[in-house]
Amino acid sequence: MKKMRMARVSQLLFLFIFFALFVSTEYRGSDTVPAAINSFFRSDPLVLATYLAAARSFTWLLFPALLMLLFTALLGRFFCGWICPLGTILDLVTGRIRKSGPIQLLKGNFKYWLLLPLLFAALFRVNLAGLLDPLAILVRGLTFFLYPLIGDTARQGWVGVYRLIGARRDHIAPAYNLLHDYLLPFRETFYPLAFLSALMLGGIIFLERYERRNWCRNICPLGTLLGLLSRFSIFSRVPATLCDDCAKCKSACPSTFREGVQLKEECLLCLECVDWCRQRKAHFVLEPPRREGRPFLPERRVLIGGALSGFLLAGAFRFRSPEANARMLRPPGVKDEDEFLDKCVRCGECMKVCLKGALYPSVLHGGVGGIFTPMMIPRLGYCEYNCTLCGQVCPTAAIPSLPVEEKRRAVIGKASFDKNVCLPFAKKTNCIVCEEHCPMPKKAIQAETVRTTDLNGKPVELKQPYVVDDLCNGCGICENVCPLEGKAGIEVLAVHDKTPLKVAAGEAQQQEWADPYQ
Amino acid sequence: MKRRAFLKFAGLAALFHRFFVRDLFAAQGPVVAVATNRDHAAATRSAIAALGGMKRFVKKGDVVVVKPNIGWDRSPEQAANTNPTVVKTVVQEALAAGAKKVKVFDRPCNDERRCYVNSGIKAALAGMKNVELKFMEVERYRKVTLNGKALPEWDLYDEALDANVFINVPVAKNHGLTRVTAGLKNVMGVMGRNRGSIHRKIDESLADVNRVLKSHLVVVDATRILTDNGPQGGNLADVKILNKVLASTDIVAIDAYATTLFGLKPEDIAVTVAAHRRGLGEIDLKKVRLMQV
Ligand code: SF4
Ligand code: SF4
Numbered sequence: 001m002k003k004m005r006m007a008r009v010s011q012l013l014f015l016f017i018f019f020a021l022f023v024s025t026e027y028r029g030s031d032t033v034p035a036a037i038n039s040f041f042r043s044d045p046l047v048l049a050t051y052l053a054a055a056r057s058f059t060w061l062l063f064p065a066l067l068m069l070l071f072t073a074l075l076g077r078f079f080c081g082w083i084c085p086l087g088t089i090l091d092l093v094t095g096r097i098r099k100s101g102p103i104q105l106l107k108g109n110f111k112y113w114l115l116l117p118l119l120f121a122a123l124f125r126v127n128l129a130g131l132l133d134p135l136a137i138l139v140r141g142l143t144f145f146l147y148p149l150i151g152d153t154a155r156q157g158w159v160g161v162y163r164l165i166g167a168r169r170d171h172i173a174p175a176y177n178l179l180h181d182y183l184l185p186f187r188e189t190f191y192p193l194a195f196l197s198a199l200m201l202g203g204i205i206f207l208e209r210y211e212r213r214n215w216c217r218n219i220c221p222l223g224t225l226l227g228l229l230s231r232f233s234i235f236s237r238v239p240a241t242l243c244d245d246c247a248k249c250k251s252a253c254p255s256t257f258r259e260g261v262q263l264k265e266e267c268l269l270c271l272e273c274v275d276w277c278r279q280r281k282a283h284f285v286l287e288p289p290r291r292e293g294r295p296f297l298p299e300r301r302v303l304i305g306g307a308l309s310g311f312l313l314a315g316a317f318r319f320r321s322p323e324a325n326a327r328m329l330r331p332p333g334v335k336d337e338d339e340f341l342d343k344c345v346r347c348g349e350c351m352k353v354c355l356k357g358a359l360y361p362s363v364l365h366g367g368v369g370g371i372f373t374p375m376m377i378p379r380l381g382y383c384e385y386n387c388t389l390c391g392q393v394c395p396t397a398a399i400p401s402l403p404v405e406e407k408r409r410a411v412i413g414k415a416s417f418d419k420n421v422c423l424p425f426a427k428k429t430n431c432i433v434c435e436e437h438c439p440m441p442k443k444a445i446q447a448e449t450v451r452t453t454d455l456n457g458k459p460v461e462l463k464q465p466y467v468v469d470d471l472c473n474g475c476g477i478c479e480n481v482c483p484l485e486g487k488a489g490i491e492v493l494a495v496h497d498k499t500p501l502k503v504a505a506g507e508a509q510q511q512e513w514a515d516p517y518q
Numbered sequence: 519m520k521r522r523a524f525l526k527f528a529g530l531a532a533l534f535h536r537f538f539v540r541d542l543f544a545a546q547g548p549v550v551a552v553a554t555n556r557d558h559a560a561a562t563r564s565a566i567a568a569l570g571g572m573k574r575f576v577k578k579g580d581v582v583v584v585k586p587n588i589g590w591d592r593s594p595e596q597a598a599n600t601n602p603t604v605v606k607t608v609v610q611e612a613l614a615a616g617a618k619k620v621k622v623f624d625r626p627c628n629d630e631r632r633c634y635v636n637s638g639i640k641a642a643l644a645g646m647k648n649v650e651l652k653f654m655e656v657e658r659y660r661k662v663t664l665n666g667k668a669l670p671e672w673d674l675y676d677e678a679l680d681a682n683v684f685i686n687v688p689v690a691k692n693h694g695l696t697r698v699t700a701g702l703k704n705v706m707g708v709m710g711r712n713r714g715s716i717h718r719k720i721d722e723s724l725a726d727v728n729r730v731l732k733s734h735l736v737v738v739d740a741t742r743i744l745t746d747n748g749p750q751g752g753n754l755a756d757v758k759i760l761n762k763v764l765a766s767t768d769i770v771a772i773d774a775y776a777t778t779l780f781g782l783k784p785e786d787i788a789v790t791v792a793a794h795r796r797g798l799g800e801i802d803l804k805k806v807r808l809m810q811v
Contacts, residue, residue, distance in 0.1 A: 029635055159657040167680065186631065355629050384629050386591050386636070423718065433714040435694045437627055439591075441752035447694065463695060481627070483714035 120310020
């Protein structure tokens with residue numbers, strides 16, 4: 001057996017870490033998730049670059065990405081060959097896929113035509129990096145498509161066992177529970193854009209038909225960005241060119257030798273060539289960067305074109321329909337829509353962790369530019385009063401990580417009744433399930449008792465609910481539990497002014513109480 | 519089943535021990551035991567003991583369901599869920615009486631994982647042998663014909679239906695619609711489907727369900743009660759500490775008594791009135807024997 005290369009060991013290790021973090025992005029009995037959970041995104045220089053450009057500020061959350069930048073500038077694209085989980089997956093499957101030769105369209109400057117508009121658009125305050133970031137594509141593909149699918153299949157099987165043997169299923173319940181507690185999603189949420197997410201991930205794998213690491217060589221904006229930096233690296237392959245008598249390493253290399261020269265911006269540092277070189281000539285050395293006598297960017301027109309298309313892109317995405325926007329509810333703590341769009345990576349972490357399945361990727365509610373950003377759909381799930389998980393996992397603090405007392409007062413929207421359908425108004429029957437569920441200690445939904453006659457003319461006493469705006473944080477549980485079918489009798493609508501609720505007298509006192517029952 | 523067997527036994531015994539049986543059950547109507555003690559485990563135990571002890575309900579080898587209120591993501595002192603100590607003690611008593619297995623569950627209104635953890639009930643039951651604190655699963659609801667006044671049929675939870683003994687362990691608290699809730703409303707936790715819709719006719723609906731799913735024993739946690747902004751509260755200013763645990767086999771009587779803890783009359787609560795009218799128990803506290811222990 002061939003001995004495993006160091007790079008492969010590292011790849012597998014990081015892939016494992018990646019999956020472990022993915023699976024633990026879930027409420028598992030503790031109010032906090034490990035801080036490490038979003039570390040991949042926080043070490044992602046593409047996320048950093050577009051954040052800096054769009055938000056024009058820095059956050060220490062992204063410090064690891066800064067380090068990654070630094071090391072890349074020193075060593076080269078080691079991230080791609082040693083760490084990137086998407087790259088690893090490609091390496092693992094590519095052996096099974098027959099190649100038919102590179103796609104010419106993707107050659108040349110294609111990748112710069114992607115990266116530069118992306119960066120410039122960010123500069124014009126439309127941060128779309130997450131759309132094409134490899135980590136985001138991977139996490140979204142898993143979160144929106146694969147994981148729910150796996151969860152649902154397991155669940156169906158488990159239900160099937162019940163239909164088959166009934167309560168005797170309890171004998172094997174411990175085994176299933178173990179799986180369910182540690183590996184499977186607690187509840188399988190189905191997402192819009194699942195298909196698109198799957199398609200993007202699948203597409204990248206499909207591209208392996210043409211050449212190895214097709215995505216990494218020719219498309220990936222993160223890889224391209226890292227490549228730009230690695231031109232300065234002091235870690236280089238010698239000989240830089242292929243030997244005349246043998247070009248074995250060229251076929252082993254998952255990257256490109258352009259005209260026989262191994263370019264630093266392409267090299268993934270996987271060191272396969274070192275292994276393959278029969279004459280033991282190929283190796284890597286530390287040396288000051290060579291002057292290659294070529295421009296930093298392949299062509300000036302790419303730069304100008306990139307800037308221009310970035311600008312146009314930024315403008316093209318500004319349309320938002322007011323109707324749809326009224327239902328654009330952002331996760332708790334998000335105050336300003338534009339600032340949010342500047343910072344959100346569209347990584348899907350918040351939607352993965354949301355324990356009530358309240359958050360979904362936006363399709364068009366926030367305009368085309370908001371695609372894949374999280375929004376709350378109260379009819380499907382609500383924001384749990386004491387939960388703060390989405391803020392904890394967001395790698396850029398686009399959703400701020402708030403202490404629970406602050407999160408409870410953070411305004412997502414405001415509820416209002418639709419008296420055309422709400423039962424006590426429209427049908428003159430009692431209900432107030434919404435009031436019952438309102439988590440506000442002082443109840444943002446209150447009810448007045450009215451005496452009236454019902455539809456048969458009989459006198460009835462009804463509780464008619466109304467919303468107290470000053471107490472409502474728009475958590476959406478009312479809309480979620482409204483027993484009407486389809487449309488609810490109460491709906492949370494987006495509001496511009498998201499000033500947090502005031503601390504109620506009773507709540508302040510609450511924290512001083514010791515728990516007498518523990 | 520077990521309960522019927524017991525009554526049969528009681529009936530037989532009546533032939534021989536007329537005085538004893540009449541004393542305990544016939545003459546004075548239903549019994550509600552009211553235990554007051556700062557030690558809530560002790561209160562729970564003495565309330566059950568006053569009814570004749572857990573052995574009266576649980577026989578060796580029984581599968582027992584203990585159904586607390588774990589409805590909300592609230593901490594124990596907020597009085598929205600059943601006191602974990604009371605739950606734990608009921609479970610211990612059932613085990614001591616010979617239960618083969620005790621299952622504890624509820625269908626919470628908030629995220630079930632958070633409710634089980636933050637109610638303190640998960641921690642209270644941790645590590646107990648033959649005790650299962652479980653999440654309810656959709657496929658286990660069974661359509662049951664109720665032939666009720668409001669509900670012709672409904673989905674009820676199989677483990678609750680199949681248990682040998684069903685012990686109802688609610689917390690007494692305020693409720694926006696029904697004003698006070700205790701035992702009768704607590705059975706909503708084994709109802710499937712869109713149960714919010716029964717709010718339209720909540721009194722008759724609850725009577726319908728309680729008529730079919732009988733609580734063999736009701737233990738009401740009134741160690742602290744939520745007096746306003748129920749059923750989930752959240753404000754400690756609304757919590758009153760009473761250190762009381764009630765127990766009874768008569769779900770209407772115990773709910774009626776619990777109502778008085780809020781300064782209300784049993785007749786004020788439509789749910790209790792409906793249940794009484796439907797023959798589920800005694801609402802007139804003058805006809806109920808209160809045992810203060
Ligand atoms: S939206 Fe609410 S419930 Fe969902 S993760 Fe965020 S804080 Fe938790
Ligand atoms: S808001 Fe959600 S999708 Fe956007 S960056 Fe944060 S965690 Fe990722």
